[in-house]
Amino acid sequence: MTAPPAVGLGVTLSVLAESETASAAQVVPSSPVGDHTSIEDVLAFARRCDVVTFDHEHVPPEVIAAVQDAGVRVEPSPDALLHAQDKLVMRRRLTALGIPCPDWAHVTSRADLEAFGRRVGWPLVLKTPRGGYDGKGVRVVTGLDDARDWLEAVEAVEAAGAGGTDGEHGTTMADGLLAEAMVGFTRELAVLVARSPSGQAAVWPVVETVQTDGICTEVLAPAPDLDPELASRASESALRIAGELGVTGVMAVELFETRDGDGRPAYLVNELAMRPHNSGHWTIDGSVTSQFEQHLRAVLDLPLGSTRSRARWTVMGNVLGGDYPELYATYRHLMARDPAMKFHLYGKDVRPGRKIGHVDVSGDDLDDLRARARHACDYLQGVITE
């Protein structure tokens, strides 16, 4: 999705692709195949670039450091990116900055978890600091037994000493676990911000992200009936996080909307993502500058574009794969049914539950837009047949 705005901006892209059939390789002429966890592969790729950036957070910090050491510009920097790669690092930093977060603790033993559970109550949320996404590496636990395997893995690493290797569990549990209190939230929100190396920054309107089974299925832009004062505070926090962490490019700040002790709307930061993010896909059609164009402008230190909305409302619906592998007939039907709907297919094989595309619809009637987006996604997934 970064390829389309690169055309107009005159930016030549090159993508380190995981395979010759990867989505990006289908649309970017220069798409060498390589392993993003290999220093050798990434360095060979990076040496041909003016700036290197990321479309996921899974490039290991030591690989990114090697690119930077080779004198190639990396945006965001490994120091900034670490806050999106390691949830424990993120919680420590945001707490130090006074940004509202759920109550949390660093857990390296059964005793740690037991103490935290006693303090905040069960169930609580346990996360592996690294490597999680879309619900993976996150678990709601009602007691110590639910966390037995993770705790054993963590205690084994601890027993091997501070310098111990990560062993069979990879890097995900080398620093223990992150425990967080369950948050009684009213809904989930997200703020998308972009910041350039020069320090220019811009936010898009706060959106509502609707989750189903831990996966975002719908984004409403802007978040309906959002308290303007809360929207303003959340936007300021996103800009402050971007500045304090030295973020460059696009960052999504995922929020829980809650109520404070007096019943007034409040928020807590859930996660950070430092890249164009699913919660910002609506901007492709709904904003003067899409998050993908803005990410390019930001990492190239070009002036940022306007984040004004093109319409009163834009609704984004994620298209999940169904049982039927061929989308063409459904897609054709939907195009005829809704000429104003914008389709974005990702060139991925259809697998049940996999995000394979999204649709955007913009207009003045939010209920109508939601119904149309919902219908299209259900129809493409095969949940409904007319």
Add this chain to the structure above:
Amino acid sequence: MTAPPAVGLGVTLSVLAESETASAAQVVPSSPVGDHTSIEDVLAFARRCDVVTFDHEHVPPEVIAAVQDAGVRVEPSPDALLHAQDKLVMRRRLTALGIPCPDWAHVTSRADLEAFGRRVGWPLVLKTPRGGYDGKGVRVVTGLDDARDWLEAVEAVEAAGAGGTDGEHGTTMADGLLAEAMVGFTRELAVLVARSPSGQAAVWPVVETVQTDGICTEVLAPAPDLDPELASRASESALRIAGELGVTGVMAVELFETRDGDGRPAYLVNELAMRPHNSGHWTIDGSVTSQFEQHLRAVLDLPLGSTRSRARWTVMGNVLGGDYPELYATYRHLMARDPAMKFHLYGKDVRPGRKIGHVDVSGDDLDDLRARARHACDYLQGVITE
């Protein structure tokens, strides 16, 4: 510019490129190099495609016929496309359909031109039926002397007999010349229409095209202060031409706005272009469905998208090359000056007067939009320096 919408639609493009550094080859992974006038090159290319279409009208009819004979779908068909390749064929057909055209004559001799000049008056417009674009192959002549070289070429072909070769003048004058009366127009307009093989068709709002030295420099969408009844008639004519000629894909109908005998607004058809056209570049940012997405939908016989405007006004400014080959500094300055401006660079080397990109700005204040687009184009061309 067709590459960006192909990404979202999941359409795999392949381009027969004139060179490895061609604009399209920079952004389309499959871009074999070949000569669009070579049957062999075009056939080898076409055999790998489901549908073949065009981004200019200079592929010779016999080459297109060969592709069709090989069983590959060609949209638009050679029969339809001929009306955009040969101005004489176009004039004959439109006149037969009762579509308003300037007074015209087929000229194959000095005597023909003299008679036409006597009838409609001098100066008049002389055109080579084939091969012209952007003012090339078009000449305003004040008398026979201004047309001496063209007339000699035409008479030489005539003297060689009906089966004579085209000789050194190529195909452009094999069928004589097209003479047209000078039209006293108030401004130039264009209607963009798309039609699919199934017969579905859609028009965008009628636009005003502002020409400077025979080259379009600015497009105002919609055409300001246009008589609604004229807009409706012009749109109907464009749809009728598309239907009668069996056009598939996007067609631009270029018009002169005139006054009829009673002083009421009227129009005459100037030219046809069967492809996404400069007069429709505003749709990339100003319309729910851009002409490039619509062209893909149409030639693939997918349902057409909405042609509704995203804003009250969109102004497109063509960026012409200036003396200074490097755009980066000016481009960067303009991005900072106007965060809502959309830049579209074509990846072409800068040469004085060459179209190397365009800008789009959308909003409610037409004068403001025109001033911003004008400033950006002048600044990029080096005509102004602040």
